[in-house]
Each structure stands twice: as structure tokens, then as C-alpha cells.
Amino acid sequence: MTMKKIFVILALFGLCSSFYWSTPEKHEQKKVLVCGAGGFIGFHLVKRYKEEGYWVRGVDIKSPEFGETSADEFLIADLRYPEGAKKALALDDNDPFDEVIQLAANMGGMGFISCHDAEIMHDSALINLTVLEECRKTGAKKVFYSSSACIYPEHNQLDPNNPKCTEDSAYPAAPDTEYGWEKLFSERLFLAYGRDYGMDVRSARFHNIFGPQGTWCGGREKAPAALCRKVAEAKNGGTIEIWGKGDQTRSFLYIDECVEGIRRIMKADKGLPIMNLGSEEMISINDLARLIAKIAGKQLHIRNVPGPEGVRGRNSDNDLMQEKLGWQPSQSLEAGLRKLYPWIEEQVRTSR
Numbered sequence: 001m002t003m004k005k006i007f008v009i010l011a012l013f014g015l016c017s018s019f020y021w022s023t024p025e026k027h028e029q030k031k032v033l034v035c036g037a038g039g040f041i042g043f044h045l046v047k048r049y050k051e052e053g054y055w056v057r058g059v060d061i062k063s064p065e066f067g068e069t070s071a072d073e074f075l076i077a078d079l080r081y082p083e084g085a086k087k088a089l090a091l092d093d094n095d096p097f098d099e100v101i102q103l104a105a106n107m108g109g110m111g112f113i114s115c116h117d118a119e120i121m122h123d124s125a126l127i128n129l130t131v132l133e134e135c136r137k138t139g140a141k142k143v144f145y146s147s148s149a150c151i152y153p154e155h156n157q158l159d160p161n162n163p164k165c166t167e168d169s170a171y172p173a174a175p176d177t178e179y180g181w182e183k184l185f186s187e188r189l190f191l192a193y194g195r196d197y198g199m200d201v202r203s204a205r206f207h208n209i210f211g212p213q214g215t216w217c218g219g220r221e222k223a224p225a226a227l228c229r230k231v232a233e234a235k236n237g238g239t240i241e242i243w244g245k246g247d248q249t250r251s252f253l254y255i256d257e258c259v260e261g262i263r264r265i266m267k268a269d270k271g272l273p274i275m276n277l278g279s280e281e282m283i284s285i286n287d288l289a290r291l292i293a294k295i296a297g298k299q300l301h302i303r304n305v306p307g308p309e310g311v312r313g314r315n316s317d318n319d320l321m322q323e324k325l326g327w328q329p330s331q332s333l334e335a336g337l338r339k340l341y342p343w344i345e346e347q348v349r350t351s352r
Contacts, residue, residue: 031055031095033088033140035079035131036103037071038062040214041146041206041258045101046071048259057097059088060104066213079104080126085134096139099266102131103146107179108220110243113150114308117178128186136197144266145190145203149278149314150180160249160284160313167205167275167320176311187274200270204261207278207316210336211255212343217351224252224337227289228344236298243307246286251279251315254336257329264325272324278316281333285309291334295341 032049036042037058047070049056058071061078077084089097106123107113113120128145135143149165154176156164175181187203194201210224217229230240261277283291286302293300318328 029055030098032099033097034058034101038064042103043213044255045259079131082130085130089134089138098141100135100140100143109222110308110310112220113177113179120179121182124182132193142200147187147203147205148183149205149207151175151184154311157311157313160247163313163315166317202265202272203274204277208250208252209258210252211340216344216347227292228341231292231296232345232348234300239301239303241303241305244309246304247284248309249282249284249313251282253279254331257331275320276316279329280316280318282315
């Protein structure tokens with residue numbers, strides 16, 4: 001046998017060995033679908049799944065605005081319609097997704113959800129109906145739904161210093177916005193699919209998630225981003241405007257801890273109750289602005305003006321999460337804002 005033939009045989013053996021060993025590894029790689037991957041939370045969650053070794057498909061009506069997605073595959077699809085959901089859930093090997101994360105929704109900050117009731121209810125309900133039905137048809141193994149603290153009754157959040165947002169206080173239902181009613185309906189929708197079809201569905205009620213790569217202008221931004229923008233735009237010694245009296249209270253959760261909470265919920269045993277995912281560090285909106293100004297190194301005046309402010313007080317209660325997961329978020333609000341403010345300051349600077 002010539003030396004040339006020996007090299008050919010060895011090369012072929014190497015290729016076959018490589019194929020033999022790589023195929024099972026690829027087959028065993030878990031697959032996740034992140035709906036709403038073009039948005040803020042979805043962008044960060046896709047990155048986390050990739051770090052954990054998942055094959056990730058992202059889907060949204062738009063691409064991420066502030067960076068390239070980490071997803072293996074990113075689809076542009078309108079999940080309000082069955083054909084969009086079918087496209088999102090279809091895999092070449094006809095296997096089901098190991099996990100589906102349903103973050104997609106039509107939403108924004110208080111300035112948006114206070115005056116787009118019909119649009120929000122119509123779009124978000126359709127998205128949840130079509131995605132969940134396609135999950136049932138394709139046999140998705142685990143499905144997560146992102147609910148909101150906005151489902152809690154308004155009458156339990158009238159005192160800014162003592163709001164009640166325990167999970168068992170959700171009923172009798174009385175959210176202060178149609179956005180909250182839609183979220184509550186969708187919670188029940190996912191639970192019904194779990195009961196009737198034996199699906200493994202999980203959910204958490206998000207409390208004001210913030211961080212870099214999120215919307216910071218245009219009307220859909222949340223309070224931390226909006227106030228960081230106002231502070232960044234203001235000259236030292238200037239004035240910024242805040243809607244309402246400014247004594248209304250909230251808690252805010254940094255994006256990394258939101259992602260960690262979602263992953264812990266998805267890794268837990270089946271049968272978890274719906275729980276809060278937020279920080280227990282409550283602050284007034286005026287004090288939030290003062291904290292951001294301190295981080296920016298500016299002395300600013302606050303002018304409180306009429307505007308939508310939502311409930312008077314809201315704060316996450318994490319007792320149930322601590323009980324069920326043995327974990328709860330712990331990063332301080334200031335630590336998170338020190339990561340967010342420089343990013344928004346740079347967005348403001350470059351936008352000029």
C-alpha cells in the first residue's frame with residue numbers, strides 16, 4: 001500500500017470519527033425560543049442562554065435596537081397572527097423546543113400604557129393566544145410567561161409607604177390599568193393551558209426591570225431610563241420635570257437579576273406558583289431622580305408637574321420566591337443605576 005493511500009484512509013477515518021462524536025453532542029444541545037428577543041429583556045436573556053450552551057432562536061417584530069443579538073437564529077415575525085407563531089415554533093427536525101420564553105408584548109412606560117388601552121389589550125392578548133396554542137401543538141416542554149406587578153389591585157397600593165403586593169393579594173382583581181387586566185387575563189390563560197393540556201407553564205410578575213440596552217426615549221421608556229435621560233440632558237444647576245407629586249413609590253430590578261430569576265424559575269421543578277420577580281428596595285420617584293443626579297455629579301432642581309403616575313405605591317414582596325427558590329434579588333438600586341446612567345448619558349451625547 002502506497003503512502004498516499006495510507007494518508008487517504010487516515011483522513012477518511014478522521015472525518016468519520018469527527019462526525020460520530022459531534023453528532024450526539026449536537027443532538028443533545030437544548031433548544032430555546034425567546035419571543036420578544038428584539039426587546040430589552042429578551043436581548044439580555046438570549047445572551048444568558050447562549051452562555052449556558054443552548055441553541056437559541058429569537059423572534060420579534062423588530063431587531064434589537066442597541067446591539068447585535070447573540071441568538072443562533074433571529075426571525076422577524078408578527079406573533080399576533082398564527083402564521084407568525086407557527087414560523088417561530090417550527091424546527092427542521094420537528095422536535096419541540098425545550099423551553100419557550102414568552103416576553104413579546106405591546107407595552108411601554110406609564111406615559112404609553114395610560115393612553116393606549118385598546119392597542120395594548122388587542123395586540124398582547126393575540127400574541128399570547130397564538131404563541132401558547134402553537135406551543136401546545138408542537139409540544140413545547142416548558143413555557144414561561146412574563147406577567148407584571150400591574151396586575152395587583154389599586155386599592156392595595158394607595159399608601160405610598162405601605163403597598164401590599166403579596167401574590168395572594170391579586171384577587172379580588174382590580175388593576176388600575178387595562179395593561180394590568182390584560183396581564184391578569186394572560187396569567188389565567190397560561191394556567192388554563194397547563195391544567196387542560198398538561199403543559200408545564202411558569203410565570204413571574206416583573207417589577208420595573210431596568211438596565212442598559214433598553215428604550216430610553218420616545219415615550220415607551222420606563223422611569224429609570226426616562227429620569228437618567230432628563231438628568232443627562234440637564235445642565236448642572238438646572239431643573240427637571242417629574243410627573244405627579246413625586247412621592248409615589250416603586251421598586252426597580254436590575255436586568256441581570258431579572259435574567260437570573262427567570263433561569264432559576266425555569267430550572268426549578270414543575271408546579272411553581274406565579275411569583276413576584278423584583279427588588280424590595282422601595283424609593284419615591286423624586287428620590288430616584290435625586291439619586292441619579294448624585295451619580296451624575298449634578299445639583300438639580302425638581303419641578304413636579306401634572307402627568308400619569310399610576311398607583312401611589314408599589315413594592316415587590318419576595319417572601320414566596322425565597323420560600324420556593326431559596327433565592328431573591330439582592331443588588332442595590334444605586335449599583336444598578338451606576339451601570340445604567342453612563343450608558344444613557346452616552347446615548348444622549350451621540351444622539352445630539
